[in-house]
Amino acid sequence: MTLKNRRIIVVGGLAAGPSAAAKAKRTNPNADVKMYEASESISYAICETPYLIGGLIEDESKLEIYSPQKFQKEKDVNVHTLHLVEKIIPSKHKIIVRDLRSRDVFEEEYDKLIIATGSRSRRLGIDGESCRNVFNLKYREDALNILNFLKTEKPKSAVIIGGGYVGMEIAEGLRSRNIEVTMLHQFKLPMEGLEQESRERILAELNNNDVQFIPNVKVEALQQDATGLVKHVITDRGSFESDMVIISIGVLPNTDLARDANIRVGTLGGIITDERQQTNVDDIYAAGDCCEVKNIVTNKPIYLPLATVASRAAWVAGENAAGGRAVFKGAIRAMAVKIFNLQVAQVGIGSEEASQYGYKTITEIVNARSKNELMPGSEEVVIKFIVDKTSNRLLGANLFSCCGAFQRANTLAVAIQQKMTIDEISRLDLIYAPPFSPLWDPILIGANQIKKKLLL
Amino acid sequence: MTLKNRRIIVVGGLAAGPSAAAKAKRTNPNADVKMYEASESISYAICETPYLIGGLIEDESKLEIYSPQKFQKEKDVNVHTLHLVEKIIPSKHKIIVRDLRSRDVFEEEYDKLIIATGSRSRRLGIDGESCRNVFNLKYREDALNILNFLKTEKPKSAVIIGGGYVGMEIAEGLRSRNIEVTMLHQFKLPMEGLEQESRERILAELNNNDVQFIPNVKVEALQQDATGLVKHVITDRGSFESDMVIISIGVLPNTDLARDANIRVGTLGGIITDERQQTNVDDIYAAGDCCEVKNIVTNKPIYLPLATVASRAAWVAGENAAGGRAVFKGAIRAMAVKIFNLQVAQVGIGSEEASQYGYKTITEIVNARSKNELMPGSEEVVIKFIVDKTSNRLLGANLFSCCGAFQRANTLAVAIQQKMTIDEISRLDLIYAPPFSPLWDPILIGANQIKKKLLL
Numbered sequence: 001m002t003l004k005n006r007r008i009i010v011v012g013g014l015a016a017g018p019s020a021a022a023k024a025k026r027t028n029p030n031a032d033v034k035m036y037e038a039s040e041s042i043s044y045a046i047c048e049t050p051y052l053i054g055g056l057i058e059d060e061s062k063l064e065i066y067s068p069q070k071f072q073k074e075k076d077v078n079v080h081t082l083h084l085v086e087k088i089i090p091s092k093h094k095i096i097v098r099d100l101r102s103r104d105v106f107e108e109e110y111d112k113l114i115i116a117t118g119s120r121s122r123r124l125g126i127d128g129e130s131c132r133n134v135f136n137l138k139y140r141e142d143a144l145n146i147l148n149f150l151k152t153e154k155p156k157s158a159v160i161i162g163g164g165y166v167g168m169e170i171a172e173g174l175r176s177r178n179i180e181v182t183m184l185h186q187f188k189l190p191m192e193g194l195e196q197e198s199r200e201r202i203l204a205e206l207n208n209n210d211v212q213f214i215p216n217v218k219v220e221a222l223q224q225d226a227t228g229l230v231k232h233v234i235t236d237r238g239s240f241e242s243d244m245v246i247i248s249i250g251v252l253p254n255t256d257l258a259r260d261a262n263i264r265v266g267t268l269g270g271i272i273t274d275e276r277q278q279t280n281v282d283d284i285y286a287a288g289d290c291c292e293v294k295n296i297v298t299n300k301p302i303y304l305p306l307a308t309v310a311s312r313a314a315w316v317a318g319e320n321a322a323g324g325r326a327v328f329k330g331a332i333r334a335m336a337v338k339i340f341n342l343q344v345a346q347v348g349i350g351s352e353e354a355s356q357y358g359y360k361t362i363t364e365i366v367n368a369r370s371k372n373e374l375m376p377g378s379e380e381v382v383i384k385f386i387v388d389k390t391s392n393r394l395l396g397a398n399l400f401s402c403c404g405a406f407q408r409a410n411t412l413a414v415a416i417q418q419k420m421t422i423d424e425i426s427r428l429d430l431i432y433a434p435p436f437s438p439l440w441d442p443i444l445i446g447a448n449q450i451k452k453k454l455l456l
Numbered sequence: 457m458t459l460k461n462r463r464i465i466v467v468g469g470l471a472a473g474p475s476a477a478a479k480a481k482r483t484n485p486n487a488d489v490k491m492y493e494a495s496e497s498i499s500y501a502i503c504e505t506p507y508l509i510g511g512l513i514e515d516e517s518k519l520e521i522y523s524p525q526k527f528q529k530e531k532d533v534n535v536h537t538l539h540l541v542e543k544i545i546p547s548k549h550k551i552i553v554r555d556l557r558s559r560d561v562f563e564e565e566y567d568k569l570i571i572a573t574g575s576r577s578r579r580l581g582i583d584g585e586s587c588r589n590v591f592n593l594k595y596r597e598d599a600l601n602i603l604n605f606l607k608t609e610k611p612k613s614a615v616i617i618g619g620g621y622v623g624m625e626i627a628e629g630l631r632s633r634n635i636e637v638t639m640l641h642q643f644k645l646p647m648e649g650l651e652q653e654s655r656e657r658i659l660a661e662l663n664n665n666d667v668q669f670i671p672n673v674k675v676e677a678l679q680q681d682a683t684g685l686v687k688h689v690i691t692d693r694g695s696f697e698s699d700m701v702i703i704s705i706g707v708l709p710n711t712d713l714a715r716d717a718n719i720r721v722g723t724l725g726g727i728i729t730d731e732r733q734q735t736n737v738d739d740i741y742a743a744g745d746c747c748e749v750k751n752i753v754t755n756k757p758i759y760l761p762l763a764t765v766a767s768r769a770a771w772v773a774g775e776n777a778a779g780g781r782a783v784f785k786g787a788i789r790a791m792a793v794k795i796f797n798l799q800v801a802q803v804g805i806g807s808e809e810a811s812q813y814g815y816k817t818i819t820e821i822v823n824a825r826s827k828n829e830l831m832p833g834s835e836e837v838v839i840k841f842i843v844d845k846t847s848n849r850l851l852g853a854n855l856f857s858c859c860g861a862f863q864r865a866n867t868l869a870v871a872i873q874q875k876m877t878i879d880e881i882s883r884l885d886l887i888y889a890p891p892f893s894p895l896w897d898p899i900l901i902g903a904n905q906i907k908k909k910l911l912l
Contacts, residue, residue, distance in 0.1 A: 048828055048890045057830045296885075307895055308888045331885045338891040345887060372504055374513045406892040407863030413886055414870040429752075429787045430869055431801060432764045434504045435794040436862040439763055 006031045007109060008321050009095060010077075011085045011257065012116035013037030014044060014139075015307055016288025016314035018066065020114045022075040023318030031322050033077045034108070036097060038084040041140050042068055047307055049143040050166065053150070054173030060147060063140070088113065088261035090281045112283050112321035115258055115271065116314065119251035119289035119305050124161070128222025133229045134245045137166060146246070155179060155243030159233045161219055162249035163190035165337040168202070170246055171211050172340055182212040182240050184219060184233065191337075191344075195351060195384050195398040197365060198344055205342045214240070251305050253290045266292045268303040275327045277317035287317040287328075294330030297349050297395055297416060298357050304331055333396075334413045336406040345409030348396025348416040351386045360389040364450045368442035370404045375434055379403060381442045383412075385422075387450055392421040408443060422450045462487045463565060464777050465551060466533075467541045467713065468572035469493030470500060470595075471763055472744025472770035474522065476570045478531040479774030487778050489533045490564070492553055494540040497596050498524055503763055505599040506622065509606070510629030516603060519596070544569065544717035546737045568739050568777035571714055571727065572770065575707035575745035575761050580617070584678025589685045590701045593622060602702070611635060611699030615689045617675055618705040619646035621793040624658070626702055627667050628796055638668040638696050640675060640689065647793075647800075651807060651840050651854040653821060654800055665796045670696070707761050709746045722748045724759040731783045733773035743773040743784075750786030753805050753851055753872060754813050760787055789852075790869045792862040801865030804852025804872040807842045816845040820906045824898035826860040831890055835859060837898045839868075841878075843906055848877040864899060878906045 006028060010021040013035050021035045035042070043066040051057045068079040080097075086105070087096040095113065098105050121136035123129055133153070135146050149155065158174050160167050163185035171181050183190070183206065189199035190206065190213065206213045214237060221234040222245060233240045253270040255263075264280040266272045270292035277285045288310035295302035309331045316328040336345035354361045366383045381401040388395050397412045399405040415425050426447035432439045440448075462484060466477040469491050477491045491498070499522040507513045524535040536553075542561070543552040551569065554561045577592035579585055589609070591602050605611065614630050616623050619641030627637050639646070639662065645655035646662065646669065662669045670693060677690040678701060689696045709726040711719075720736040722728045726748035733741045744766035751758040765787045772784040792801035810817045822839045837857040844851050853868045855861040871881050882903035888895045896904075 045828065045830075047888070047895075048830060051831065051890055056832055059830075062830055306888070308885065311895060312883070312885075329883060334885045334887045336887045336889040336892055338889065343892070347887075372501065374501075374504060374515075374518055375507060376512055404863070406887060406889065407860070407867070410886050410897070411863070411866045411870055414867055414874070414876075414884060417884060418870070418874045418876070420870075420874070427768070427785060428870060428873060429764065429768075429790045430866050431790045431792045431803075431862060432503070432762070433792040433794065433862065434507055436792055436799070439503075439767060441866070 007111045008033045009110040010035040010114045013042035014118055016310040017116035018043040019311045019314035020318035021077045023315045024322040025076050027319045027324050028322035035079050036083040036085050037081045040081050044140045050169035050173045054176040090261050114317050114321050115286040116288045117254040117290045119253050122250045122252050128230045131230045157242045158244045159240050159242040161247045167248040168339045184214050184217045188215045198398045201400050205339050209340045266301050268292050270303050276320045285317040285321050287313040296330040297332050332416050343405035345399045345405045347409050347413040354395050362387045362389050366446035368445045371437050383446050385446050422447050462567045464489045464568045465566040466491040466570045469498035470574055472766040473572035474499045475767045475770035476774035477533045479771045480778040481532050483775045483780050484778035491533055491535050492539040492541050493537045496537050500596045506625035506629045510632040546717055570773050570777050571742040572744045573710040573746045575709050578706045578708050584686050587686045613698045614700045615696050615698040617703045623704040624795045640670050640673045644671045654854045657856050661795050661798045722757050724748050726759050732776045741773040741777050743769040752786040753788050788872050799861035801855045801861045803865050803869040810851050818843045818845050822902035824901045827893050839902050841902050878903050
């Protein structure tokens with residue numbers, strides 16, 4: 001193999017795949033880069049689809065960031081959609097591919113392989129999940145099916161199974177179409193990755209917006225009527241009537257192909273890579289939702305199926321497959337969600353998670369104003385800080401407010417990644433300007449409050 | 457002197473003074489803390505006054521954060537307003553104070569003294585500056601005078617002398633009262649601390665909002681009419697008629713008292729302190745607008761009369777005067793201003809300043825979307841990065857947009873304070889959520905663009 005004519009194959013073309021492929025080609029323009037994708041489309045803005053459902057985004061076709069043709073032309077990568085990679089044979093540096101149109105099977109040799117097989121929707125494993133009014137929201141096809149159903153059947157009610165963050169976004173979308181929404185969730189409060197205070201606030205926001213949230217419920221059956229539509233969701237807490245059902249209970253990494261090739265998978269279910277995104281098998285890299293990543297707060301693996309993480313890891317995989325020496329240092333979990341009039345953001349780890357990892361923590365909740373309360377638009381910002389008592393380091397934070405949570409979370413995200421102590425955070429030179437912020441930013445108020453606690 | 461009965465005197469009660477006094481008392485509740493202020497009020501939210509002028513804030517009295525009585529009661533500090541400290545005699549640990557009501561003069565002994573004499577408005581030094589329709593905006597009295605004039609005289613036009621950031625805020629305030637505004641500025645573009653691109657954008661915003669900006673102009677006289685009002689501002693570029701004049705050409709540190717006591721003052725005009733806020737004279741501390749501070753980007757002194765800097769330094773002075781061991785590490789310059797529909801923010805140093813300090817820099821301008829352009833409220837965010845070519849460290853940034861500049865500036869403020877390189881910034885795990893931000897935040901897009909340049 002010469003670097004010059006290196007054959008790089010990318011398996012999977014939705015999010016990490018295109019990023020890795022494009023980066024590989026940019027890094028080594030002489031490489032022969034091929035990308036195989038089992039579905040029809042690539043590079044689709046799936047995270048924006050809840051806003052398609054809600055009607056905020058009107059033109060679905062605009063969510064296709066690249067058509068296969070456009071990607072091939074602009075990125076100089078050979079794109080093969082409707083091609084399923086069925087097997088990797090590492091000993092021969094070969095893959096076996098099925099053309100889903102012709103059903104033909106063929107072999108393809110690689111010098112470097114990048115696995116970007118992504119994730120799939122977690123399923124309930126009960127009857128009725130495949131009915132035409134039961135949906136996931138994971139692929140373009142899912143979004144199109146929901147849109148089509150909304151348009152043709154004009155449902156009046158929906159049951160969302162799952163109270164995670166995609167569930168929240170879908171609930172808002174459906175409510176903005178004036179559809180009655182019932183949300184069934186297995187725990188007492190929605191969004192179990194967040195702190196109790198955030199979760200309670202989210203529940204209040206759901207209630208305020210007429211989403212009926214049913215806690216502690218187990219779905220037992222999806223009962224179909226004579227026309228084959230699910231009309232009742234049967235649970236251990238009764239039956240819920242509905243014109244449509246959306247199942248949003250998380251995702252699972254797609255690792256069958258990797259496992260079959262003896263590529264190591266971790267206890268969290270994702271492919272294990274080193275910080276160059278290389279798997280345990282020579283010349284095979286992986287990136288995206290099919291992988292675990294390193295949590296740079298705990299230095300432990302985490303399964304974090306987020307587009308940001310996928311893209312950054314994919315760049316590293318692509319660059320290294322093409323002969324580069326890039327490193328992906330990991331992620332902290334940085335996420336935010338809009339739930340009606342509420343912004344909720346999380347950066348770093350939560351208080352329960354911190355205990356599980358053996359940290360002794362101090363937590364502190366700050367209720368502060370986003371700016372001088374005399375100024376128009378001044379609002380309450382709530383920040384919960386999770387601090388390691390031993391090192392005084394900020395491990396994580398939850399933030400919520402109407403408007404200002406997301407951006408302040410990014411500021412704290414940098415502090416967490418830099419392993420800053422509360423004392424260091426309390427000394428930060430941050431902006432004060434009456435139209436935007438108070439003399440002491442809520443971040444500084446919080447850090448100063450915690451300092452007092454740490455001194456006790 | 458015992459720590460227990462330590463007598464701490466604070467000279468000046470507007471911003472740094474009350475912060476220092478309250479902190480001293482909190483640190484050592486047995487200390488006897490006195491604060492002398494020459495004017496009638498203390499602890500006034502002067503930064504909010506442009507919004508009083510514009511009518512956004514209606515009740516002026518609410519800008520008084522503490523009345524002297526309330527401060528004395530809540531903070532347990534002896535407050536003496538209308539008392540002017542006329543002299544410090546370090547050899548005797550004494551000050552000489554004049555009671556401006558009774559005109560009596562008396563001496564007061566201190567164990568520790570904190571100078572917080574603040575700053576005063578820079579003056580033009582020409583006739584007419586004291587006329588009753590010529591204003592500064594530095595003290596509560598100034599704000600009250602302006603408000604009163606607006607109410608009683610209903611001016612139709614105003615000339616603002618000075619195109620700095622307070623001038624911008626006043627211009628917006630006056631325009632919102634439908635007063636014709638002419639801004640006279642000594643340079644070609646407003647706000648010379650900022651980058652050229654920001655300054656051009658600000659000029660456009662002024663034009664869009666019917667502020668007549670006259671560049672490169674020198675004010676020669678303020679011509680009074682028979683009633684003693686200034687009706688014409690005479691310049692080297694002609695005469696400008698106006699019903700009122702506001703002079704906003706910056707501030708100067710008040711250091712006469714300190715100089716007289718042989719306290720060292722720096723080349724920028726402010727008192728020099730160490731990082732414990734101690735001056736060169738034993739037992740005398742200083743904080744606030746009367747001081748220079750350390751720029752933690754350059755490690756050189758900077759004169760930065762900002763409330764954030766004053767408050768943080770004042771806490772350190774107060775704590776140390778009371779027997780503590782606090783440290784003020786300095787500031788980076790973190791500021792933002794709203795100019796009609798524009799947010800402009802600056803963190804760290806500018807490109808010209810960087811050259812003056814001997815840095816070889818690379819600059820990069822990023823025009824990015826605040827979020828996916830399909831989402832409502834997506835707007836352009838412009839960031840100019842100033843990067844040290846040798847260390848690849850981010851030295852500063854200017855940001856402007858309609859809505860999202862200020863908060864992104866705070867995120868970069870942390871990066872600058874942590875001395876992060878562009879490579880480190882490009883790896884930051886920042887939030888992506890369609891209602892708030894794009895997959896690659898403008899900060900990351902910028903850092904990645906610069907990385908390419910740095911590799912060349």
